[in-house]
Amino acid sequence: MRAEDVAEEPPRWQEPLVALYRERYAPMVRLAHLLTGNQAVAEELVQDAFVAVHRNWAKADNAPAYLRTAVVNNARSWLRRKVMENERRPQPSGPAQMAADEMWDVLQTLPERQRVAIVLRFYEDMPDDDIAKVLGCRRPTVRTAIHRGLLALRKEMEK
Numbered sequence: 389m390r391a392e393d394v395a396e397e398p399p400r401w402q403e404p405l406v407a408l409y410r411e412r413y414a415p416m417v418r419l420a421h422l423l424t425g426n427q428a429v430a431e432e433l434v435q436d437a438f439v440a441v442h443r444n445w446a447k448a449d450n451a452p453a454y455l456r457t458a459v460v461n462n463a464r465s466w467l468r469r470k471v472m473e474n475e476r477r478p479q480p481s482g483p484a485q486m487a488a489d490e491m492w493d494v495l496q497t498l499p500e501r502q503r504v505a506i507v508l509r510f511y512e513d514m515p516d517d518d519i520a521k522v523l524g525c526r527r528p529t530v531r532t533a534i535h536r537g538l539l540a541l542r543k544e545m546e547k
Contacts, residue, residue: 409454423463
């Protein structure tokens, strides 16, 4: 038998990782979409997060939490890059009129930390302690960010 005749078998992924992918892919894409406002970017960020989970599978004690943190961190990095690109991009001569989802528009008016804290609280239904771990801050900081973010949202919605 020649080497060319032997069909290579594709590498097999660990079954728990496949199960995690099947269970958490769609919710993580929704989370990333809420944070970025872009479906295609959200899908890419989630794929990158799954690659990170796969790479660190042996070290990850809680794979779903590791995945969620990776998605949030990827989204935050993407948002920082987008802000930098927008700051350095030449401004158009006139304002563009775009029809968009009102809640998304209002969410975008919030600072990043407030937006992430609100999305994690009300979309992911995460407790303050978990949000603090994802954001890398203390629990009172999370509560303050959510409080101020909700006040700003109410104020924007009244306009």
